[in-house]
Amino acid sequence: MELKIQQLHESAIIPHYAHPGDAGLDLFAIEQQDILPGETQLIKTGIAIALPPGYEAQIRPRSGLALKHSITVLNSPGTIDSGYRGEIGIILINHGKKSFLVIPGMKIAQMVVTSFIQTCCIIVAC
Secondary structure: OOOEEEEOOOOOOOOEOOOOOOOOEEEEOOOOEEEOOOOEEEEEOOEEEEOOOOEEEEEEOOHHHHHHHOEEEOOOOEEEOOOOOOOOEEEEEEOOOOOEEEOOOOEEEEEEEEEOOOOOOOOOOO
8 A cells, every 4th residue: 555645844754664564654753852751742743644545544652762761652542534634743741750852853653554444333222
């Protein structure tokens, strides 16, 4: 499947797989931000995507950031619907005791693209 990606910022890094066979595309920060302990920040990626109908993208944390720095995606997994065309932003939270500096070009999350089936809800008597 092809994923259409728009580079909204000149320094934005196009998502890519770190290794053959990986499920998640790495997502990268475009600006520097300091996340204080207990604080939540929206980190910009500088990209937008166009998913085809019937697909979604899930934003997931990076295990290395969680283990080493207690940094994770707050709304994990975050969902990007196929109709969304805005910039992808990653909501990171610092669960650690030290400030964490996000720098441009840093891998901050993973994006997994997957298909889904919409259901039809039917009211029944139980």
